[in-house]
Amino acid sequence: MLLKDKVAVITGASRGIGKAIAEKFAQNGAKLALISRSDGAIKLAQQLNDKGFTAKGYQLDVSDYQQAQQVGQQILQDFETVDILVNNAGITRDTLLLRMTEEDWDKVILVNLKSVFNMTKAFLPTMVRKRQGVFVNISSVVGRGGNAGQANYAASKAGIIGFTKSVAKEYGNRNIRANVIAPGFIETDMTKDLPEKVVQEYVQRIPLRRPGKPEDVASVALFLASDMSSYVTGQVINVCGGMDI
Numbered sequence: 001m002l003l004k005d006k007v008a009v010i011t012g013a014s015r016g017i018g019k020a021i022a023e024k025f026a027q028n029g030a031k032l033a034l035i036s037r038s039d040g041a042i043k044l045a046q047q048l049n050d051k052g053f054t055a056k057g058y059q060l061d062v063s064d065y066q067q068a069q070q071v072g073q074q075i076l077q078d079f080e081t082v083d084i085l086v087n088n089a090g091i092t093r094d095t096l097l098l099r100m101t102e103e104d105w106d107k108v109i110l111v112n113l114k115s116v117f118n119m120t121k122a123f124l125p126t127m128v129r130k131r132q133g134v135f136v137n138i139s140s141v142v143g144r145g146g147n148a149g150q151a152n153y154a155a156s157k158a159g160i161i162g163f164t165k166s167v168a169k170e171y172g173n174r175n176i177r178a179n180v181i182a183p184g185f186i187e188t189d190m191t192k193d194l195p196e197k198v199v200q201e202y203v204q205r206i207p208l209r210r211p212g213k214p215e216d217v218a219s220v221a222l223f224l225a226s227d228m229s230s231y232v233t234g235q236v237i238n239v240c241g242g243m244d245i
């Protein structure tokens with residue numbers, strides 16, 4: 001019960017990595033505000049409630065600043081406080097830069113990077129007042145190493161790292177921690193349409209010789225959200241099976 005009675009907000013919680021983090025946090029005693037673009041987070045919250053956990057779902061496009069502030073206020077009313085924010089929502093629009101449209105660029109930056117600003121703004125004042133809070137932001141190994149066909153995605157994920165390190169420096173003296181997880185190749189809906197050949201090429205580059213599972217990322221998120229990491233801030237932790245980036 002590493003998160004007993006802590007209130008955690010998780011974006012992109014309907015499936016994949018976000019869902020695994022929600023389940024892991026629930027099992028560790030957290031009360032959950034789950035967000036997704038679809039009604040998936042509302043459905044997951046219902047399933048968790050049925051199992052005896054405390055969770056509420058919210059439908060929100062995290063790239064919309066005003067909506068994010070409104071839902072943030074609603075969450076603070078519903079739960080009275082917030083201790084942990086996991087910025088996990090993300091999308092890809094992969095294509096070579098020569099073919100990348102302005103819309104491909106803007107959409108990925110808005111959903112992956114601006115959303116982190118939007119959600120952080122919604123909860124930072126409460127955390128500063130309490131002099132306690134934890135941010136866990138989900139980037140990618142691609143944000144550190146770059147990747148052909150993902151200039152927009154890599155830029156958004158690199159931006160998350162700079163943003164998080166800045167939050168860590170600006171609010172460390174208020175007992176607020178901010179860290180990044182950089183997953184490698186994880187089996188989720190986001191990667192399910194990759195051709196088998198590409199998957200095999202990835203696996204050959206991974207010393208542990210398997211794709212990651214959402215639970216592999218969730219375990220590190222639990223560590224970073226809990227007091228187990230009380231002296232860890234401003235860091236990027238790769239969860240990539242040892243893959244070179």
Ligand code: NAD
Pocket residue numbers: 011012013014015016017018035036037038040060061062063088089090091111138139140141182183184185186187188189190191
């Ligand atoms: P996924 O596609 O399975 O899930 C994405 C989640 O984000 C969904 O719940 C979706 O509703 C939500 N979402 C997308 N746009 C949203 C919006 N505008 N507003 C609110 N919610 C929105 O993806 P996943 O593989 O679970 O990825 C989760 C995070 O991990 C992403 O940030 C992704 O970039 C990152 N990541 C994934 C991998 C991987 O290999 N799967 C690797 C590195 C990083």
